[in-house]
Amino acid sequence: MRLVRFLLRYYPPGIILEYEQGSQTRTRTIDLLDLTERSNIYELVAQLQANEPLITPSKTDQVAKLLLKLQSKLSSPDKHHYNHYKTIRTHVLPVTNVSFNKSGSKFVSGSYDRTCKIWDTHKGQELHVLDGHKNVVYAVAFNNPFADKIVTGSFDRTAKLWSTETGKCYHTFKGHTAEIVCVTFNSSSTLVATGSMDTMGKIWDVETGVEMASLQGHNAEIISIQFNSLGDKIVTGSFDNTVAIWDVETGHKISSLIGHRGEISNAVISYDDTLIGTGSMDKSCKVWDCRSGQCLETLYGHTDEVLDISFDHRGKQLLSVSADATARVFDVGSYKCLATFVGHEREISKGTFNPSGKRVATASSDKTVRIWDINSGKCLQTLEGHSDEVFSCQFNYSGDMLISGSKDNTCRLWKDANSGKLAGAL
Template sequence: MKLDKFLLRYFPPGICLQYTQGGKVKSKVIDFLDLTPQTDVIELAHSVSKNERLITPSVETELIESLKKLQQKLFNNELHFQKHKTLKSHLLPLTNVAFDKLGKKCLTGSYDRTCKLWNIESGMELLTLTGHKNVVYAVSFNYPFGDKILTGSFDKTAKIWSADTGECYHTLWGHNGEVVMVQFNPEKEMIATASMDMTARLYSLATGQELSVLHGHSGEVINVQFSNNGKQLITGSFDKTVRLWDIRLNKEVGVLFGHDGEISNCLFSFDCSLIVSSSIDKTAKLWDTRMLSCRSTIAGHDDEVLDISLNYNGHNLVTASADCTACAWDIYKSTKLISSFRGHSSEVSKVCFSPGGGLVLTASQDQTARIWNVEKGTCLQILDGHTDEVFSCAFSYYGDTIITASKDYTCRVWRHI
């Protein structure tokens, strides 16, 4: 067994060891979910070397330097962003945006029934995907490769496309209502769709054939997410519940009851031990995946909780609300408020952590996005210039690029300077 090379993984932090065994190239991932700005990377490298045969003394120095680079990159919270490009080509308002893994390309969906692929560096439109008969509402890349695109539409179908040529490989039929969310399974040749017809469905990535219909919800299904190991799936619905499914058995294994209002979002933590949900009942809830029990209810907002995001290790949660605020919470052992982010003059509809978890990005109906320091609760920068509601925002994989999407028909790309 011989180490060929190792690659850093920025989000969540880790290292991929590529090695040759028996003439075959294989890989192994070591997670560093407990990496912090205070971590002694020399001690961490020694620990890895001691427990991993592939890390020999000859590469330990290189490992130390790589871990220092990873630490510096992730936990630099003094970034300032400048508008880099404005992407404008859709004829009608945007619906959603998505980065590829490395943040070099992005997708936009629109009410004009198209999805567009963009080069972020140049601002050039690379592809226009046409064929849907109604609004393209959901867009997604297949991580980490980024060679396929998935779109979901109000025409009740989803489509799989080539990210290189724009060819439509498959149209996914079966839903009787609008398709509002789509996702590739990170580990299997499978995709999931969520629909207003009260079902989620699984399809083969290779053939486009329907594999399973996930029945059980009594309201519209607005969210679907695979676990990182690809074995489980959660669905969130307007019926006020989140449901957990075993993909191997195509079977529901649990229902998370407790919210008094429609679900707005639901997420797995990276290690899949925790599920987090948000609701228009003004709360978010933490659920133990194994016990299917509510671990904690977060009730700090004065209006609907519209979005949630977890940091890379699942220790911190951020909530966005119609009460014009976002809040960061420590949820590791007990639940306590870290910071309240106040400054937006209208509802905060989208929120996300930077890859290192030290910054939070919010998008608001007040036509701005804002960058916040998690620990201090201070607004570091206002990203303004849009002329209508900013409904989506995202950090790139490395955290050095931000994209904001607005109902003014444009996306803005912001780069670290």
């Protein structure tokens, strides 16, 4: 093996090794999820050299400089201020979901008008109309980080796989007997998973379109589905109050996470595959050990249904948003509530961390998106302009742009005009 170069990954922090093995160029990623502003860089370099043969003593100074650059990025203040950039009237009927590709250069929207559309983010230009579903297109997803394919899930009981570049439909996945409400790719983009109101999840081969496994065991609709980063397990959340962990290869259930007393609103896996976070209509969140299936902690504080949850990029913090019009951030290590965000006038349906994990965006039925500071708990900005409920918000990879989707049939793009590009970031 011969090392070709190092690449930095800012979110979450890590170093990517590009190397040659035989005639092929390969990559290997070293996650640095515990890197902090106080980490001793040269001790960390020594640890990396002990575990990674490609990092030889001759590379010590180079690796140290990269780690210092990452450390500097972690310690730099987040000063993004978002201004309205574009309003895009995406569909003739309400939008159901929107999602960026990894870089944020494109986004995809699904709608009640039975179509999905691909957009150029910066130009606000429609690139392709993905037409073919016979009912509402409810769920959409890019195969990030590649972003050359899109999967859509529809109330017509089918999912479709599309080319991002041409808009061509590669496959129509048929087999569900009720509406499909959640879709996702595995990290290598070889598999698609779908979850349906027929109580089943299904796994499909991207290349052939063939059904690889049927996940049977829930007794109510599946409303969330996610592969772990290794791609060997999949997690489903259901209205039967439970979450299930499945073996991807066999489709067999590994364990059921039982403990919530209300319907599951979302189930998410931390970046390092060690934890599962769940939110429920029982007004609580839970954190589970992904390997053992044991509940590690129940997080209380909301006075109404928890409608969405998410981990930050490192898996160190958990965000919950609620019908009580508040959001909360919990430290996953201590399970303490770090901040409670109060200011929305109606329920919050969606919440997300920015890439640095220092800010949170929340989308609300009060027609606004709010940006919050995690350390102070203060609302930094209220993004106004939508004329109906805002149900979706998402940052791009660099954190200098935000997209919001609303029942007013529009997506609004919000941009920090003073922000530059992240040189060298992946």
